[in-house]
Amino acid sequence: xxxxxxxxxxxxxxxxxxxxxxxxxxxxxxxxxxxxxxxxxxxxxxxxxxxxxxxxxxxxxxxxxxxxxxxxxxxxxxxxxxxxxxxxxxxxxxxxxxxxxxxxxxxxxxxxxxxxxxxxxxxxxxxxxxxxxxxxxxxxxxxxxxxxxxxxxxxxxxxxxxxxxxxxxxxxxxxxxxxxxxxxxxxxxxxxxxxxxxxxxxxxxxxxxxxxxxxxxxxxxxxxxxxxxxxxxxxxxxxx
Numbered sequence: 017x018x019x020x021x022x023x024x025x026x027x028x029x030x031x032x033x034x035x036x037x038x039x040x041x042x043x044x045x046x047x048x049x050x051x052x053x054x055x056x057x058x059x060x061x062x063x064x065x066x067x068x069x070x071x072x073x074x075x076x077x078x079x080x081x082x083x084x085x086x087x088x089x090x091x092x093x094x095x096x097x098x099x100x101x102x103x104x105x106x107x108x109x110x111x112x113x114x115x116x117x118x119x120x121x122x123x124x125x126x127x128x129x130x131x132x133x134x135x136x137x138x139x140x141x142x143x144x145x146x147x148x149x150x151x152x153x154x155x156x157x158x159x160x161x162x163x164x165x166x167x168x169x170x171x172x173x174x175x176x177x178x179x180x181x182x183x184x185x186x187x188x189x190x191x192x193x194x195x196x197x198x199x200x201x202x203x204x205x206x207x208x209x210x211x212x213x214x215x216x217x218x219x220x221x222x223x224x225x226x227x228x229x230x231x232x233x234x235x236x237x238x239x240x241x242x243x244x245x246x247x248x249x250x251x252x253x254x255x256x
Contacts, residue, residue, distance in 0.1 A: 017194055023133060025124045029082035030117045031144050033095070034058065036081060037113055042106050058148070064107035065114070066150045070157065070218035073108035075099040077116035078229055080241075084120075087127045088234045094241045096233065114151050115219075118158035119226040125159055138163045139204065141171035149209075157215040158223065167203035174201060 038057050050060035076098045083091035097112065125135045138161050145152050146169045156163045168174055178197040184190030191197040232238055 023128065025086035025128070027079065027117060027120050027124075028085040028091070029079060033079065033081040033113050033117070034110070037106075037110060041109070046106055061107050061110040062148055062150045064105075065111035068108065068111055070115075070215050071222055073099070073104070073112055074101070075104065075108055075112035076222060076225055076229065077112045078226070078233065079113070079116035079120045080234075084234060086124050090234065092242045092245055093234055094245065096229065096241075098229070111150075111154075114148075114154055115158065115222070116226070118151075118155045118219075119223055119230075121155060122159050122223060123227070123230065125161075135161065137161060139166060140164070141166040141169075143169045152209045153212070153215075154219075156209040156211045158219045160211050160216055162211070163209040165205045165207065167205055178202065 038061070042057060042061070046060060047057055050057050053060070055063070078093075078096040080093040081095040084093045097109065099112075100109075128135055138155070138159065140152065140155075140163055145163075145165050152163055152165075166174075178191075178194060178201050181190035181197050181201070182192070182194050186192050191200065233241060
């Protein structure tokens with residue numbers, strides 16, 4: 017886009033960690049209760065998790081179920097869930113996983129800003145923001161920024177169509193610039209998710225603990241995650 021620069025960052029695992037938990041860890045009783053109410057299991061867990069206050073579960077997770085892309089760039093890091101007790105419930109773990117991905121997003125934002133790139137507002141695109149309102153509110157609370165949503169869950173397809181109309185040009189019923197195309201073809205939803213001050217205070221405390229774990233396990237102070245992976249690989253490679 018003329019006059020603009022794009023800075024890319026990403027997380028290796030967001031929705032896949034929620035799917036892993038649902039497929040591997042949720043008891044059958046929850047699935048049956050969800051089905052009885054005509055809900056899928058994600059909707060059921062979201063509903064129950066939304067009743068929890070930030071910090072109420074006593075859980076904290078590192079969102080490295082598939083390694084870390086930004087900012088550590090290390091595929092050998094693995095997930096961590098801290099604070100489990102015999103009283104821990106599935107919805108508490110589900111919420112902790114959502115929160116961990118929000119903390120991972122905040123780490124990226126903090127890194128951008130530390131390097132002179134201010135982040136004032138977040139615009140969420142794709143299907144996950146559309147399906148999980150709790151996730152969007154947690155992201156707003158954790159990052160301390162309002163979050164808007166694109167007007168479609170197929171933002172990539174709309175963007176491609178916009179560029180196609182620019183390539184065609186006005187003479188072929190297109191547009192002469194991407195800015196003109198965006199004015200006619202792109203939109204944001206009216207609904208916005210704004211940070212809730214009381215939640216922000218709780219999440220700021222939890223985020224500090226997350227950063228402590230992030231640095232300890234991710235920056236070489238304790239490479240136990242990598243050692244465990246090596247042990248596993250050696251055991252699997254041993255024919256005996």
